[in-house]
Amino acid sequence: MVSQLSRPSSGDRTAPSDPQRLLRLRHTCAHVLAMAVQRLFPETRVTIGPSTETGFYYDFDRAIAFTPDDLTRIEAEMRQIICANLPIVRETVDRDELRAEIAQMHETYKLEILDGIPLGEPVTRYYIGCPDPALPPGAEPPSLFDLPAPGEPAPAGTYWWDLCAGPHLNTTGEIHPDAFALESVAGAYWRGDETKPQLQRIYGTAWETPEQLQAYLQQKEEAKRRDHRKLGQELDLFSIQEEAGGGLVFWHPKGARMRLLIEDYWRNAHLAAGYDLLYTPHIANLDLWKTSGHFEFYRDNMFDSMTIEAQQYQLRPMNCPFHVLTYQNQLHSYRELPLRWAELGTVYRYERSGVLHGLMRVRGFTQDDAHVFCLPEQVSDEILAVLNLTEQVLSDFGFTEYEVNLSTRPAKSVGTDAVWDLATDALIQALDNKGWDYVTDEGGGAFYGPKIDIKIRDAIGRLWQCSTIQVDFNLPERFDLHYVAADGSRQRPIMIHRAIFGSLERFFGILVENYAGDFPLWLAPVQLRLLPVSDGQRDYANGVAQTLKRQGYRVEVDASGDRLGKQIRTAELEKIPVVAVVGKREVEEQTLSVRTRQDGDKGVLGLTELQGLMAQAIAYRRRV
RNA sequence: GCCGAUGUGGCUCAGUGGUAGAGCACUCGAUUCGUAAUCGAGCGGUCGCGGGUUCAAAUCCCGCCAUCGGCUCCA
Known part of the structure; x- marks a missing residue:
């Protein structure tokens, strides 16, 4: 041997x-x-x-x-x-x-x-x-x-x-x-x-x-230092509470402020990109979920239904059926298409207790969802437009490197092979037009259609799955959607599902980890804190704060009565981007001693100089 | 859901069978102060929840919940 x-x-x-x-x-x-x-x-x-x-x-x-x-x-x-x-x-x-x-x-x-x-x-x-x-x-x-x-x-x-x-x-x-x-x-x-x-x-x-x-x-x-669960606690952004149950998020004032900024950005970007906005309910008759196929194919992730006056109602795990119903509510001409409807839609999914993880994996979350109803010949261009919008949004949040996946038909799915091939080809064509490289994930698609997933690379090189674009020939079929074509005949529209952040909760968690809690000025919950050296400067500080607040800046005055060193330490620990020290000299000269997180002491500035510094950082979505 | 670990004041943690502790935070008082912690006092916990063993349980046993590291699944 x-x-x-x-x-x-x-x-x-x-x-x-x-x-x-x-x-x-x-x-x-x-x-x-x-x-x-x-x-x-x-x-x-x-x-x-x-x-x-x-x-x-x-x-x-x-x-x-x-x-x-x-x-x-x-x-x-x-x-x-x-x-x-x-x-x-x-x-x-x-x-x-x-x-x-x-x-x-x-x-x-x-x-x-x-x-x-x-x-x-x-x-x-x-x-x-x-x-x-x-x-x-x-x-x-x-x-x-x-x-x-x-x-x-x-x-x-x-x-x-x-x-x-x-x-x-x-x-x-x-x-x-x-x-x-x-x-x-x-x-x-x-x-x-x-x-x-x-x-x-x-x-x-x-x-x-x-x-x-x-x-x-x-x-x-x-990675441990940047953990959004740790920073979320330290910066008082959000909590998940045992009394309420796992996987359910409480947004605290500072986290909620940031979420509002994110949502505002998102709404404006979508309105500018030709979307309309919808609001739809969080529950609906269970029959709707049977029609959509979710009851059959997605039941494992749905909460149990509830009985309301002898009818079964279901907490929604997805938004799409609601947008479909909205479409179905009236007859549409081919001249109206594409219809692009977006909603920050909160959904609830049953997740097994062992998989819950901070904001990254929860049981209730808000998707930045949208559905595009379009003609077959519009599909490829619409997907390309979604890719462009996605790139714009992600890069404004500081993510410029992506890894793109094309996911094909899974074992558990609906529809014919021909329809799947058609949808998959449309996605490939759009990716080619965009010029993005991608890898194919065989069998990784949703049960109703193939998808493009975009992973973003964060500041320390980790990849996070956020955006997803899916072509769906199934729901229009199941709900018998149609539009009136030029020749007066009724034709089936094609539906594109897409989300850019994926989930606001998860995206927020990724933002926290990417910036390690040091947010760019436009996102920082508190942009400026004024630090009075002693009680005598409190009125002046409050006056400056009022002026800046009226201009839309997020400003606070340290009311602790602590010594300056302590006030600075507190602001640093809270990762406040800009602090301005106000002592006797500043009151006399009507100035501010400015200190930023990135650069340290900026010296004595007038109010307009400070505004200029902040306005520029905000305009360029930079840290300061 | 499964395997393992963890759960003590708002936060970070000490306490392994015998009267629940520290620092920070908070409140009050003194200090009015110039770029990362002023000093002192006080308040605050039925030790995750429920059951059991014991004269006695934060501590030992059982069940449940939550969290953490994974598995499976996934936005």
């Missing part, structure tokens, strides 16, 4: 960094993790352990839960294995022999994996360490706890193996012992299927160098 093995060269941690090597390194880390776990907890059964974007994980089946202490021990064991610089050896094996061997080890998951490998494909295993031919199969190999010093050969027979297609590093020593870390343990279903047994997943992160690991950990800290 040993003769078939290809021996690796010695450990090499200085190899040039390339993406393929990083994948191998992470995959090898997963194996080292599994080896460490099985050495420490021999009753554990192994499953799979791939690399991830930042590291690796391995799923284990073990009756007892791993504790944080266990992770520390496992990590130490991994470091032993790495420092022992054990060879990693690939072996092509006979399927039936391996099956017998695995069966004897009671590694049932591995057996399932083995049987899932198509006949004719080679079956390989990867050793860590070198199997000792003298050691009978299944026998306990020597302990790794008394490994030799790094660089010296490991004792013969110290090994572990995993059924695996690879590829891997050549030795465990190629992993830098200070460039990996175990991160967390979590539940995960076998094969990602919630009807299958739940396993314990240990997550780790791994990099080429300790510096890269540190950079990653810093990035994680940075």
Whole structure:
């Protein structure tokens, strides 16, 4: 057996960094993790352990839960294995022999994996360490706890193996012992299927160098610093309260002020882009949802219906049927189309308790929804117009980098293939006209039609899904919508669903994280705070505040009576963009000592200079 | 929903079977002060909720709720 093995060269941690090597390194880390776990907890059964974007994980089946202490021990064991610089050896094996061997080890998951490998494909295993031919199969190999010093050969027979297609590093020593870390343990279903047994997943992160690991950990800290749930609390923007229930958002005055600014911007942008606005109810007769198909296809996400005078009513999970009813309310000529109707429509969806997450995943939220009813020949241009509007809106909020997905027909869906092809082609044509690159997500569409999803990249490089554009041939059919064509015949309009923010709640959360709570001046809930040095300047400060408020600025006067240093500290902690100190000198000279968050002390300014500074930042949607 | 962890004043956290604590915030008093915390006093919690064990429960056990990290799902 040993003769078939290809021996690796010695450990090499200085190899040039390339993406393929990083994948191998992470995959090898997963194996080292599994080896460490099985050495420490021999009753554990192994499953799979791939690399991830930042590291690796391995799923284990073990009756007892791993504790944080266990992770520390496992990590130490991994470091032993790495420092022992054990060879990693690939072996092509006979399927039936391996099956017998695995069966004897009671590694049932591995057996399932083995049987899932198509006949004719080679079956390989990867050793860590070198199997000792003298050691009978299944026998306990020597302990790794008394490994030799790094660089010296490991004792013969110290090994572990995993059924695996690879590829891997050549030795465990190629992993830098200070460039990996175990991160967390979590539940995960076998094969990602919630009807299958739940396993314990240990997550780790791994990099080429300790510096890269540190950079990653810093990035994680940075994300924690920007967490909208933390900042939402600290800046008093919103809350989610246990008494009311999970996933239901309370907008506090400052958050509500920002939301109003966002909504105002949105309304103006839509009116300018040829949209009309609608307001429609939050509940409707259940029959409406049966007609629309939601009751059949979306029921899992709908709250239970309620009975009102022997009729069933349904809290809405989507706005589209209401816009359809509005369309249906009268006969439309082809001359009227396209009709573009937008609504900040609040919807309620049942989400399983475990998935709720701050503002990003809630049970009640407001979509910036719109539906375009148009002629078939208008579809492509209308989608292009939506893409343009989306780009304009997102970039005004500071997002200029996008990743675009085209999602095609899912398994659970309505309509004929021909109709789906037509809709998908219209989306592709619009994307081509816009000149945007996109990736296709096969089967990722809504049940009623294909869609374009736009993800935005935030200040620290993360992607967030916001905008969505969907072509729908289904609802017009179900509701028997029509328009009167030039020849007097009745024809079916095509419906485009679209949202730019997606959900106001989620978009707001993304804004908070993108700006880390340091909002551009046009969005800041409080733009300017005046700080009186002592009580004698309070009247002057109030007068200045009044003047600016009348001009539409959001201004406060610090009424705490604290000393100046404390007032500045408080304003900094609240991330107020501009503060103006008012002392005796300023009152005498009718000036203000201005300090901005970005630039610090701006010196003494007159009122008009301050207005100019602020007006410019607002006009350019900049931070100040 | 599932796995694991967590839940103590408005906020951040200490307290592991024996009379509930600190800092900040808040209120009051003194100070009227010049660019990131003035000093002092006071108010404030049936320790997430419900049940159980015990002479005695924030602490141990059970159930539920919420939050956090994941899985599945998703705006």
